[in-house]
Amino acid sequence: MARRALTILKQLRVPCASDPSHPLLGLGTARTVTYMPRPGDGAPPAPGDGAPRAVTLIPGEGIGPLVTGAVEQVMKAMNAPVYFERYEVHGDMKSVPAEVLESIRKNKVCLKGGIRTPVGGGVSSLNVQLRKELDLFASLVNCFNLPGLPTRHENVDIVVIRENTEGEYAGLEHEVVPGVVESLKVITKFCSERIAKYAFEYAYLNNRKKVTAVHKANIMKLADGLFLESCREVAGKYPSIEYNEIIVDNCCMQLVSKPEQFDVMVTPNLYGNLVANTAAGIAGGTGVMPGGNVGADHAVFEQGASAGNVGKEKMVEQKTANPIALLLSSAMMLKHLQFPSFADRLETAVKHVISEGRYRTKDLGGDSTTQEVVDAIIAKLD
Amino acid sequence: MASQIVRRVLRARASEIFAAQSATNPSSARVFSCFDRSLSSAAASGSHLIRATLFPGDGIGPEIAESVKQVFKAADVPIEWEEHYVGQEVDPRTQSFLTWESLESVRRNKVGLKGPMATPIGKGHRSLNLTLRKELNLYANVRPCYSLPGYKTRYDDVNLITIRENTEGEYSGLEHQVVRGVVESLKIITRQASLRVAEYAFHYAKTHGRDRVSAIHKANIMQKTDGLFLKCCREVAEKYPEIKYEEVVIDNCCMMLVKNPALFDVLVMPNLYGDIISDLCAGLIGGLGLTPSCNIGEGGIALAEAVHGSAPDIAGKNLANPTALMLSAVTMLRHLELHDKADRIQNAILNTIAEGKYRTADLGGSSSTTDFTKAIIDHL
Numbered sequence: 001m002a003r004r005a006l007t008i009l010k011q012l013r014v015p016c017a018s019d020p021s022h023p024l025l026g027l028g029t030a031r032t033v034t035y036m037p038r039p040g041d042g043a044p045p046a047p048g049d050g051a052p053r054a055v056t057l058i059p060g061e062g063i064g065p066l067v068t069g070a071v072e073q074v075m076k077a078m079n080a081p082v083y084f085e086r087y088e089v090h091g092d093m094k095s096v097p098a099e100v101l102e103s104i105r106k107n108k109v110c111l112k113g114g115i116r117t118p119v120g121g122g123v124s125s126l127n128v129q130l131r132k133e134l135d136l137f138a139s140l141v142n143c144f145n146l147p148g149l150p151t152r153h154e155n156v157d158i159v160v161i162r163e164n165t166e167g168e169y170a171g172l173e174h175e176v177v178p179g180v181v182e183s184l185k186v187i188t189k190f191c192s193e194r195i196a197k198y199a200f201e202y203a204y205l206n207n208r209k210k211v212t213a214v215h216k217a218n219i220m221k222l223a224d225g226l227f228l229e230s231c232r233e234v235a236g237k238y239p240s241i242e243y244n245e246i247i248v249d250n251c252c253m254q255l256v257s258k259p260e261q262f263d264v265m266v267t268p269n270l271y272g273n274l275v276a277n278t279a280a281g282i283a284g285g286t287g288v289m290p291g292g293n294v295g296a297d298h299a300v301f302e303q304g305a306s307a308g309n310v311g312k313e314k315m316v317e318q319k320t321a322n323p324i325a326l327l328l329s330s331a332m333m334l335k336h337l338q339f340p341s342f343a344d345r346l347e348t349a350v351k352h353v354i355s356e357g358r359y360r361t362k363d364l365g366g367d368s369t370t371q372e373v374v375d376a377i378i379a380k381l382d
Numbered sequence: 383m384a385s386q387i388v389r390r391v392l393r394a395r396a397s398e399i400f401a402a403q404s405a406t407n408p409s410s411a412r413v414f415s416c417f418d419r420s421l422s423s424a425a426a427s428g429s430h431l432i433r434a435t436l437f438p439g440d441g442i443g444p445e446i447a448e449s450v451k452q453v454f455k456a457a458d459v460p461i462e463w464e465e466h467y468v469g470q471e472v473d474p475r476t477q478s479f480l481t482w483e484s485l486e487s488v489r490r491n492k493v494g495l496k497g498p499m500a501t502p503i504g505k506g507h508r509s510l511n512l513t514l515r516k517e518l519n520l521y522a523n524v525r526p527c528y529s530l531p532g533y534k535t536r537y538d539d540v541n542l543i544t545i546r547e548n549t550e551g552e553y554s555g556l557e558h559q560v561v562r563g564v565v566e567s568l569k570i571i572t573r574q575a576s577l578r579v580a581e582y583a584f585h586y587a588k589t590h591g592r593d594r595v596s597a598i599h600k601a602n603i604m605q606k607t608d609g610l611f612l613k614c615c616r617e618v619a620e621k622y623p624e625i626k627y628e629e630v631v632i633d634n635c636c637m638m639l640v641k642n643p644a645l646f647d648v649l650v651m652p653n654l655y656g657d658i659i660s661d662l663c664a665g666l667i668g669g670l671g672l673t674p675s676c677n678i679g680e681g682g683i684a685l686a687e688a689v690h691g692s693a694p695d696i697a698g699k700n701l702a703n704p705t706a707l708m709l710s711a712v713t714m715l716r717h718l719e720l721h722d723k724a725d726r727i728q729n730a731i732l733n734t735i736a737e738g739k740y741r742t743a744d745l746g747g748s749s750s751t752t753d754f755t756k757a758i759i760d761h762l
Binding site: 125128152153168169171173174175178179180181182183184185186187188189190216219220221222223225226248249250252253254255256257270271273274276277278280281282285286305 | 568636
């Protein structure tokens with residue numbers, strides 16, 4: 001299982017076109033990538049076969065259909081070798097339909113819009129259910145300053161890797177007596193070790209220098225203590241990567257004052273949610289940060305930070321949702337599927353449109369609609 | 383300045399409403415008299431001295447406590463300080479280094495000011511903060527966060543209060559190892575504690591002229607626990623129809639705080655979220671060295687404290703920044719309804735920092751503690 005996770009990581013690692021340190025890219029022109037055709041039946045199609053890959057698409061609700069529609073348009077304009085299998089999932093369904101899970105297990109990759117979770121209701125979150133069924137144990141959010149987009153903080157380039165299956169979101173609650181409710185937070189060595197290994201391997205393969213573990217072990221000594229122990233053990237095996245630990249409240253304070261000190265952050269479930277959303281907020285907002293949920297066998301790509309991923313009704317009516325986050329996530333997906341040049345073209349076009357500044361949706365300070373931004377990106381594709 | 387006048391008028395009106403309410407509804411008067419002393423003690427605004435407990439603390443604690451005493455004396459604040467120090471040995475009655483007499487003094491005086499205390503390492507005793515919290519039943523932690531004019535941070539328009547439930551939630555300390563490699567930690571939410579903190583939050587909003595209270599939660603995932611917290615907040619909100627009430631999911635809240643902190647007014651939260659959000663807000667205004675904080679306990683006890691550390695490396699060198707402790711003392715004065723004194727001292731502090739001539743080292747200046755204190759006294 002770990003070896004397959006490593007393969008997934010290696011695929012995500014391919015440097016993008018704007019990486020000046022890569023030896024071939026220094027020459028300025030497009031790279032050539034050679035692949036050996038893979039033998040045997042049942043092997044996944046390789047680039048150069050001309051066979052398009054199937055990807056499950058879940059439009060979701062609210063702004064979901066709008067932004068996934070944007071992705072479909074851009075993929076078609078690029079003639080990317082992927083085709084989408086659409087499945088509808090709504091927030092008021094009791095559980096994720098079996099055919100959706102079947103399709104994801106077959107295709108191994110999924111692109112998802114937001115699914116609304118009713119507050120306080122009896123339905124457990126479908127997002128969480130999807131992650132548990134497919135054992136997507138790592139949630140990645142890459143928060144970075146986009147050139148040309150002014151924010152209060154500079155030099156932000158943080159990857160938050162968050163444990164996705166256990167911790168506070170185990171969903172085990174009960175009412176002891178009327179008026180007293182208990183909720184269990186479960187931390188296991190197996191999951192903590194898994195996520196620590198993923199974080200360090202990610203840092204190693206993506207040339208990141210530092211991994212920071214976020215915890216509250218001064219209060220929750222056993223639970224977060226176990227998490228820290230696992231992180232320390234794995235850190236010992238990567239002597240070239242710097243490792244340090246920070247308490248979650250101090251971490252949030254440092255994020256808003258000195259975010260450049262963080263590189264890769266590995267956290268349990270709840271703190272990861274908060275830290276990822278804070279980091280996304282300081283770097284430009286939920287509308288632009290890509291992210292994904294990765295497991296040993298499957299990967300689901302969606303908008304990075306989870307806040308507001310269903311959006312407001314006004315955004316849906318006026319069609320002013322920001323498609324950038326999902327487009328950058330779909331670029332991550334293309335790299336995962338081993339189509340790096342398509343991913344690079346998409347990312348370059350998106351970055352051009354943002355830095356130009358003419359077509360921006362409301363959350364970035366402009367007033368374009370989703371469609372206008374998509375058209376601008378398609379025009380910039382080379 | 384205009385907003386302060388408006389707030390004072392609103393507060394005056396609020397206290398009128400209180401007086402009217404307490405006259406007509408004796409049971410609610412009992413509830414409210416738990417919160418502020420002024421309803422029970424006659425002329426708190428100056429005729430007789432109020433006794434308050436002072437814990438100077440360790441490290442830079444004694445120096446900054448001295449600054450506070452000087453400023454209060456110069457401003458003619460009718461407070462008589464009763465100083466208590468952390469003992470050298472464990473008191474068996476409290477199982478910590480704080481003596482029973484100190485705690486009794488706070489219980490008697492009902493107000494206190496605490497400097498930074500370094501918890502001694504070792505076993506066999508409770509941490510000092512935990513002792514205070516448990517013995518005095520401090521259930522709410524109030525942190526007013528506002529941008530200091532003149533001290534430039536990336537955020538200039540912060541003006542919010544975070545009210546955090548202080549006794550239960552994720553910090554109950556109930557953990558155990560189920561089997562090797564699997565640990566469970568219990569998060570407990572009770573109706574009683576949630577109602578208590580929600581009542582305080584709305585009462586605070588009313589007496590300080592705030593018009594919105596936001597409850598922060600994650601009830602879409604933790605449905606029963608945060609659901610109970612929200613239910614209690616909604617019940618209390620119905621009793622205060624003039625205050626707007628909203629509920630915000632915590633990840634949304636973090637995002638909005640770092641993008642546009644002016645969106646929030648009063649925030650009320652359970653323990654863990656409160657810890658993180660209140661430190662995040664402290665980071666927005668410039669760090670823990672500038673943040674006031676006050677703990678509210680059952681029976682109207684208010685213990686204001688400075689949340690920064692004891693900074694042993696600059697202790698005794700006259701370099702410490704007394705702002706946090708002084709602003710906390712101002713919060714204590716507001717709890718005592720001595721609003722005009724509180725405003726005078728707060729304005730003096732803000733003007734001194736805004737002027738920029740006397741600033742301690744952590745704010746980028748080079749004045750000593752005594753110079754800074756003198757500048758504040760001059761501004762009174």
